Amino acid sequence: MNQLPSAMNRRSVLTTVAGAAIAATSAGVRGSAAASQGHIKQSIVSWCFGSMGEKWSMEKQCQVANELGCVSIELTKPDHWPMLKEHGLTCAIAPNGMPGAPYVKGFNNPKYQDEVIARTRQMIDSCAAAGIPAVIAFTGFKWRDAEDPTSGAMTDEEAFDNCVAGLKKIAGHAEKQNITICLEHLNTRDDSHPMKGHPGYQGDNVDAVADMLRRVGSDRVKLLFDIYHVQIMNGDVIRRIEECKDIIGHVHTAGNPGRGELDESQEINYPPIMRKLLAIGYKGYVGQEFIPTRDPFVGLREAVMLCDVSV
Numbered sequence: 174m175n176q177l178p179s180a181m182n183r184r185s186v187l188t189t190v191a192g193a194a195i196a197a198t199s200a201g202v203r204g205s206a207a208a209s210q211g212h213i214k215q216s217i218v219s220w221c222f223g224s225m226g227e228k229w230s231m232e233k234q235c236q237v238a239n240e241l242g243c244v245s246i247e248l249t250k251p252d253h254w255p256m257l258k259e260h261g262l263t264c265a266i267a268p269n270g271m272p273g274a275p276y277v278k279g280f281n282n283p284k285y286q287d288e289v290i291a292r293t294r295q296m297i298d299s300c301a302a303a304g305i306p307a308v309i310a311f312t313g314f315k316w317r318d319a320e321d322p323t324s325g326a327m328t329d330e331e332a333f334d335n336c337v338a339g340l341k342k343i344a345g346h347a348e349k350q351n352i353t354i355c356l357e358h359l360n361t362r363d364d365s366h367p368m369k370g371h372p373g374y375q376g377d378n379v380d381a382v383a384d385m386l387r388r389v390g391s392d393r394v395k396l397l398f399d400i401y402h403v404q405i406m407n408g409d410v411i412r413r414i415e416e417c418k419d420i421i422g423h424v425h426t427a428g429n430p431g432r433g434e435l436d437e438s439q440e441i442n443y444p445p446i447m448r449k450l451l452a453i454g455y456k457g458y459v460g461q462e463f464i465p466t467r468d469p470f471v472g473l474r475e476a477v478m479l480c481d482v483s484v
Contacts, residue, residue, distance in 0.1 A: 206242030207477035212484055213447055215477055216245035216265040218425065218462035219253075220368075222473070226465035235260040237470060241477045247460050248309065251299045258303075265458035266307040266355060266397075266423050270296045274367070276359060277320065279313020280339040281332035281375045289313075290343050293354065297343075301350040307423060308347075309397060310356040312336055312376035322373060332375045333385040344391035355422040357397035358382045360405040368464065369432045370405070379407050383417050395422025399462070404429045404441055411449045418453040426476065427463040434463055434472040435479050447482040 208215050217238050222229045229237065231253050234246050238260070245265035246257055254264055269275050270292035278285035289310075296308045315332060318324035327335075340354065347354050361377040363370025376382045383396050398421045403410055414421070428439030435443050447459070461476050 206240070207474045208242030208481045210481045210483055211242070212451055212482065213480055214245070214265075214456075214458045215241075215243045215480060216247045216458045216460040217243050217473070218460045219246050219249045221462055221464055222469055226469040229469070231256055235262060237473065238262055241474055242481075243461075243477060245458055245460075247458070251296075251303065254303050254305065264303075264305050265460060266309050267296050267300050267305050269293050269309050269311070275309070276311040276357070276371060276374060277314050279311040279375070280336040280356070281313045281315070281327060282317070282319060283335060284317070285313065285319065286335065286339045290339060293343055294346055297347055297350050297352045297354075300352045305352075307353040307355050309423075310340075310354050311359075312356065312374065312382070314371075314373040315375040316373060327375070329375065329378075329381060333381070333388075336376075336385055337388045340386075340389045340391075340394050344389055344394050347393040348391060351393075353393050353395055353422050355395050355397040356382065356386060357399060357425075358402055358406070359399070360402040362405050363430070363432075366432075366464075377402075377406050379403050379413060379417070383420050386420055396420045397423045397425065399425040399427075400441060400443075400446060401425065401427035401429050401432060401462070410441070410446055414446070414449050414453060418455070421453075421455060421457070423457055424450065424455070424459045425462040426459060426480065431466075432462075432464050433466045435461075435476040436472070443476075443479050444482050447480045448484075451482070451484055 217234060222234055238246055245263045247265040248268050249264045257264055280289055300308055313319055315326040316322050316324050358376050358379040359371045359374045361372045361374050364372050386394055386396055400410055428435050429441055465472050
């Protein structure tokens with residue numbers, strides 16, 4: 174089958190978006206929002222731009238979000254939420270409050286589950302008080318001692334049973350507070366950088382994670398569908414969005430390979446994926462979670478424009 178027309182169309186779209194982003198920045202047109210359609214509620218994932226690239230301050234991130242038409246800066250701690258509110262922004266999804274790398278010790282391991290539940294409960298209460306809609310969650314690493322691969326691994330069956338039991342313990346509180354817990358699927362293939370892949374993470378099969386979350390039986394326990402991680406581990410992204418439409422609570426983006434910008438150097442075709450989200454009736458946020466490799470404003474503007482699709 175000849176793939177040239179679609180490939181040329183994708184390249185044309187990316188080239189047009191990149192050119193527009195660079196031209197707008199060069200001309201100083203920083204007040205025209207990149208998210209002009211507004212059908213996709215776009216969010217900036219704070220760690221990507223606060224600890225990578227130019228390491229923007231929170232104030233700078235707020236300014237950029239408003240310039241680009243993004244409505245959220247996510248995975249920010251509660252002490253930053255007043256600043257977001259001052260700028261007319263929200264935090265689409267809050268961190269879980271776990272110390273260190275938050276995805277290492279999760280619901281899968283009885284050794285850490287009480288602490289995970291307690292910290293998640295505390296964050297749920299903070300979210301409810303501030304009007305923040307969701308809290309992130311993780312299965313955790315598969316090792317019985319999460320930081321020691323020599324300690325032996327739990328089977329997926331055992332780990333997912335533990336996750337279901339733990340999530341059921343906190344689901345009722347999330348329901349009471351009207352806060353959604355979104356558990357993230359992560360890839361275990363990329364070992365080139367600690368934030369590009371997570372070897373040892375238990376929940377690396379999005380289909381299995383979705384099935385596990387359905388077993389909890391709560392509308393307040395959902396899947397964080399990270400397109401970058403799904404592409405690496407499972408692929409067939411658009412079909413999987415359809416299959417997971419009942420359980421998707423939040424969405425993340427990044428280019429693959431490399432977790433860089435959403436440009437022509439990577440393989441994921443974002444506009445039809447965004448249109449699929451609209452087609453299934455997704456009303457949540459899409460967080461831009463790529464690691465900038467060049468001018469972060471230009472790269473972020475390109476990504477926002479690319480995901481700002483029409484119905």
